[in-house]
Amino acid sequence: MSTGPYYSPGPISNVTLDASNVQNFLTQLSAALQGVGWKFVKYIPSSSGVTGYALDSVPLAGTAQQMRVWLWYNGRINGVGYPEPLITAMTTDETLYAKDGPITISPGKTERVICGPYQFFLLTENPTYFNASFSINDYGCGVPVLKSTNTNPAFWARYTGGGSSGFRCFRDTLVPNNSFGYAFLLNGLFASDLNDSATIAPQLLTMRSSELQHPIPFFDGNFPVIEPLLVMGKTYGTANAVGLWDAFVYSNPVSSKLVAVADNHTWESYTLGADCGSLFLAIAAQPAAGVPGLSY
Amino acid sequence: MSIHNSGNVTIASGTFTSIFTDSENMVQFIKNTLVQASWTRKKVLAGISFLALAITDGDQFTLGSQIFTAYTGAAHGPNPFPVGSNTATNLMSLGNVVQSVLGWTFTTNNFNIITFTVNDTGDPENDGNLQFCQVNPTGTVGQYDFNPNASPGQGITWGGGFTLTSQAVNSTPLILTVVTNNSSTISIWAGLFKNSFEWNGWKQGNQWQIIASRYQFLFYVPMNITAGTFFLGSHLFPSPGLDHCNYCNGPVDPIIPVGGDRASLVSVGNNYYVNAGAEYFTIPSAAEISQPVLSFPGLGSAITPGDKLGNRLAGKDIVNDLGFAIPYEAALVACQSNPSGANPNFSILGYLWDSVVYSGYDLPDNPAQISGVSSIVLLSQSGTTSDSRASLVAALA
Numbered sequence: 001m002s003t004g005p006y007y008s009p010g011p012i013s014n015v016t017l018d019a020s021n022v023q024n025f026l027t028q029l030s031a032a033l034q035g036v037g038w039k040f041v042k043y044i045p046s047s048s049g050v051t052g053y054a055l056d057s058v059p060l061a062g063t064a065q066q067m068r069v070w071l072w073y074n075g076r077i078n079g080v081g082y083p084e085p086l087i088t089a090m091t092t093d094e095t096l097y098a099k100d101g102p103i104t105i106s107p108g109k110t111e112r113v114i115c116g117p118y119q120f121f122l123l124t125e126n127p128t129y130f131n132a133s134f135s136i137n138d139y140g141c142g143v144p145v146l147k148s149t150n151t152n153p154a155f156w157a158r159y160t161g162g163g164s165s166g167f168r169c170f171r172d173t174l175v176p177n178n179s180f181g182y183a184f185l186l187n188g189l190f191a192s193d194l195n196d197s198a199t200i201a202p203q204l205l206t207m208r209s210s211e212l213q214h215p216i217p218f219f220d221g222n223f224p225v226i227e228p229l230l231v232m233g234k235t236y237g238t239a240n241a242v243g244l245w246d247a248f249v250y251s252n253p254v255s256s257k258l259v260a261v262a263d264n265h266t267w268e269s270y271t272l273g274a275d276c277g278s279l280f281l282a283i284a285a286q287p288a289a290g291v292p293g294l295s296y
Numbered sequence: 297m298s299i300h301n302s303g304n305v306t307i308a309s310g311t312f313t314s315i316f317t318d319s320e321n322m323v324q325f326i327k328n329t330l331v332q333a334s335w336t337r338k339k340v341l342a343g344i345s346f347l348a349l350a351i352t353d354g355d356q357f358t359l360g361s362q363i364f365t366a367y368t369g370a371a372h373g374p375n376p377f378p379v380g381s382n383t384a385t386n387l388m389s390l391g392n393v394v395q396s397v398l399g400w401t402f403t404t405n406n407f408n409i410i411t412f413t414v415n416d417t418g419d420p421e422n423d424g425n426l427q428f429c430q431v432n433p434t435g436t437v438g439q440y441d442f443n444p445n446a447s448p449g450q451g452i453t454w455g456g457g458f459t460l461t462s463q464a465v466n467s468t469p470l471i472l473t474v475v476t477n478n479s480s481t482i483s484i485w486a487g488l489f490k491n492s493f494e495w496n497g498w499k500q501g502n503q504w505q506i507i508a509s510r511y512q513f514l515f516y517v518p519m520n521i522t523a524g525t526f527f528l529g530s531h532l533f534p535s536p537g538l539d540h541c542n543y544c545n546g547p548v549d550p551i552i553p554v555g556g557d558r559a560s561l562v563s564v565g566n567n568y569y570v571n572a573g574a575e576y577f578t579i580p581s582a583a584e585i586s587q588p589v590l591s592f593p594g595l596g597s598a599i600t601p602g603d604k605l606g607n608r609l610a611g612k613d614i615v616n617d618l619g620f621a622i623p624y625e626a627a628l629v630a631c632q633s634n635p636s637g638a639n640p641n642f643s644i645l646g647y648l649w650d651s652v653v654y655s656g657y658d659l660p661d662n663p664a665q666i667s668g669v670s671s672i673v674l675l676s677q678s679g680t681t682s683d684s685r686a687s688l689v690a691a692l693a
Contacts, residue, residue, distance in 0.1 A: 147618045200608045207593040216629050216642045220537025239612045
């Protein structure tokens with residue numbers, strides 16, 4: 001890669017959450033985020049006696065950009081009767097906000113959050129890796145890595161939207177659907193779930209060019225890593241690429257969860273399955289004992 | 297600006313207007329610039345090389361004012377001209393070097409290719425021997441090399457020049473032989489002997505520019521991207537898994553130049569030479585030439601293998617939040633199978649030195665600033681649903 005990974009000052013946390021109970025899930029997610037520096041702002045009144053939380057991310061060094069998330073519940077029940085609490089990304093003044101991203105609560109289910117001071121990703125290892133009918137598991141949002149020194153608010157979010165189970169953040173593809181399940185705010189341009197042909201929803205880049213339509217390895221068969229470039233914008237304007245924190249893109253898909261050590265961090269593949277690449281997230285800011293290094 | 301910095305970049309310009317009168321100057325210009333960039337040089341003597349086929353006893357050909365006659369058998373004296381054959385054995389059995397009656401030497405470098413070279417003990421820094429370029433052998437003496445304007449019986453002559461050797465990263469530096477040529481201003485071939493790919497389709501009457509480093513040699517006509525105006529030779533920063541990789545690309549055919557252009561990032565797939573331990577891309581077939589089997593990857597988005605650059609990024613510059621395109625390593629990628637077929641065999645061969653590709657389009661020859669380093673756009677493509685929008689940029693300092 002030419003630059004990156006972009007390391008946050010940390011800490012980085014990888015926490016399992018109880019997703020069999022709405023309140024437990026929201027409370028444990030709130031605690032995990034506060035554990036990496038997110039700041040509690042207020043309680044969010046919610047349905048069924050549930051207490052929700054509003055949290056602000058850690059201000060970026062120098063420019064102080066932050067985002068806010070609501071972790072809350074509006075009484076939503078899916079088609080098989082399971083409750084689905086919501087995560088809502090927004091600006092700290094709450095004037096611009098994404099559509100609500102649900103997470104399905106079901107008996108015996110756990111979720112996991114990989115989080116740092118500026119971003120977090122949710123996933124589950126059961127009952128299915130990906131979203132499925134009446135089982136929504138994935139969410140990601142954050143304040144991106146910015147080159148500019150201006151203080152315009154900026155954030156991105158990928159989640160399951162549009163009432164479908166098909167939009168899976170970066171869990172099964174680096175290039176999720178363009179129509180639903182996204183929000184971004186960058187340089188004053190805001191969009192969320194705009195089902196139009198002019199919006200470039202947040203997506204990650206890989207190596208592509210004329211006639212180079214497949215993952216491209218080094219001569220020894222290993223694949224390069226690429227800086228995690230998250231591109232978004234309008235087709236009639238500019239396509240802006242910003243960075244993800246504590247992440248890289250491995251330019252070949254990995255078939256299952258892969259945990260590896262590289263650059264003094266422990267990494268885990270977030271993107272699973274057949275794709276053109278995999279997003280790896282740092283799950284610890286130090287090498288894990290006994291975990292093999294990533295070859296690249 | 298690049299991860300793969302060579303250390304120093306040498307820039308030089310020269311104007312060459314006439315095929316014959318400027319050819320020696322062109323060779324000297326290349327040699328002097330590369331030497332300044334820390335390449336080593338060795339003078340190459342003028343010579344003639346041809347593939348001797350089916351010469352019969354008594355066949356004659358003329359070199360300058362001298363007539364050579366082919367004889368068969370040992371009964372014709374101590375220094376007979378070797379008799380050609382369509383089998384290699386006969387010529388190889390003659391030995392490596394034999395002094396001919398004219399004071400020229402000839403060698404059989406590669407089976408039945410015979411090379412005569414002029415004895416020249418003159419200035420080692422001056423190629424000289426331009427007059428030798430005027431020599432055209434006459435008579436049916438055989439065929440030579442891959443020059444498309446060659447016809448059987450002509451042979452190839454060169455008027456001397458230099459073998460230029462890059463510095464090595466690990467081993468096996470890039471060796472280029474640059475000589476004057478009677479049918480094109482100059483010829484360049486990889487290696488010491490004229491038995492590999494030759495580039496000879498240079499457009500005349502142009503100002504040429506060289507951007508050179510200790511490992512790499514870019515030779516091009518500013519403000520002209522058409523065929524016959526671009527040559528790239530690089531001892532690449534090797535891909536992991538390779539000890540070295542030498543790569544060249546340029547024009548062929550001095551009559552109607554083919555390749556050696558800067559039309560897009562896949563232009564580097566025309567008339568190429570790759571040697572990473574073996575010359576496994578030595579001579580492209582017609583099918584290979586028609587396929588962009590060598591290219592520089594850009595940045596794009598793709599959902600599944602087989603996707604190119606859909607998802608609304610087609611034809612768009614990708615810039616950071618400051619509005620600047622994003623530079624990344626200039627990786628040269630080869631595909632040893634049909635790139636559009638199932639399971640294409642891609643691999644990164646290595647990286648150009650002092651160069652980056654960035655995720656935006658700019659016209660060739662436009663200046664660029666990459667991390668504060670003055671640079672120039674060499675290759676670019678505006679991008680479609682098929683192609684990443686990208687520019688290859690070379691540092692000028």
